[in-house]
Amino acid sequence: MARRGNPSSAINANMTPMIDVTFLLIVFFVVVSQIVDRDAVSMDLPAPSQAVAGIPDNQSGVVVNIVPLEHGDVAGIVVAGHTIAWDSMHELSDIVETRLRGGATEVHLRADRTTKYLYVHQVIEAIRAAGLNPRLQLVIEGEQP
Amino acid sequence: MIDVVFLLLIYFMVATEFKTAEESFPMDLPLRDYRQTIQLDSEPLVIFVESAGDKKSDLRIRLDGPWDTVSSIEELVLFLQSNKAGRFGASGLFTETHPILIRPTKETRWGHTIAAYNAAVRAKYVNITLDEPS
Numbered sequence: 500m501a502r503r504g505n506p507s508s509a510i511n512a513n514m515t516p517m518i519d520v521t522f523l524l525i526v527f528f529v530v531v532s533q534i535v536d537r538d539a540v541s542m543d544l545p546a547p548s549q550a551v552a553g554i555p556d557n558q559s560g561v562v563v564n565i566v567p568l569e570h571g572d573v574a575g576i577v578v579a580g581h582t583i584a585w586d587s588m589h590e591l592s593d594i595v596e597t598r599l600r601g602g603a604t605e606v607h608l609r610a611d612r613t614t615k616y617l618y619v620h621q622v623i624e625a626i627r628a629a630g631l632n633p634r635l636q637l638v639i640e641g642e643q644p
Numbered sequence: 645m646i647d648v649v650f651l652l653l654i655y656f657m658v659a660t661e662f663k664t665a666e667e668s669f670p671m672d673l674p675l676r677d678y679r680q681t682i683q684l685d686s687e688p689l690v691i692f693v694e695s696a697g698d699k700k701s702d703l704r705i706r707l708d709g710p711w712d713t714v715s716s717i718e719e720l721v722l723f724l725q726s727n728k729a730g731r732f733g734a735s736g737l738f739t740e741t742h743p744i745l746i747r748p749t750k751e752t753r754w755g756h757t758i759a760a761y762n763a764a765v766r767a768k769y770v771n772i773t774l775d776e777p778s
Binding site for chain 1: 667669670755759
């Protein structure tokens with residue numbers, strides 16, 4: 500029995516909807532990848548139960564990260580893209596002061612939950628030494644949606 | 645072209661890392677002038693915080709003064725709430741602006757310090773300070 504129609508025409512899948520979806524996915528990931536906070540160092544922030552905290556305004560603040568090591572010790576400080584050794588605390592004061600004079604009003608302090616208070620207190624005092632009475636924001640882990 | 649598009653898609657899927665949600669406690673950092681002696685209106689309530697281990701519950705709390713022993717964060721919140729003036733009748737000893745001084749040791753973990761800070765915030769006190777390590 501002879502087949503109907505043109506025997507030379509091949510059956511092709513319609514690719515257009517798949518390309519549309521793929522482009523949408525690409526646009527999504529391009530947009531989302533811009534909101535990654537490059538100032539934040541990866542660490543386990545404190546997560547107190549039933550925390551009554553606010554949402555920090557990342558636009559008006561300078562982020563100070565205390566980089567954790569094992570057993571509550573620290574490797575150094577990362578602030579505004581600069582890595583500062585622990586024995587160069589005056590550099591932290593200088594950078595924070597520069598940022599505060601440049602328009603920042605807050606200092607966001609990020610420290611690991613296992614870090615000893617001895618180190619955190621030294622950083623707080625260095626930020627205080629920068630002057631200009633900044634508002635300190637003690638950053639904690641937010642509620643998971 | 646579709647090959648390149650798929651490559652781009654895979655690149656962005658792998659390279660994207662989502663920012664975790666963060667919250668924060670605001671704390672003022674007034675400049676200290678050691679030449680001046682500040683007279684406090686009332687004696688601050690000092691809360692000693694000590695870590696006994698890594699877990700959330702491994703912290704020891706002690707109150708400076710003739711207060712009952714507080715053994716957990718929840719008990720600390722209850723103590724602060726029940727002794728607050730204007731709440732739970734007229735028996736409150738501390739006003740909302742009463743200075744609360746949190747004094748961890750040098751070895752206290754930051755997570756435990758923040759837990760004590762959060763307890764005072766939960767009890768709606770507004771004058772909370774982190775003291776020098778004891």
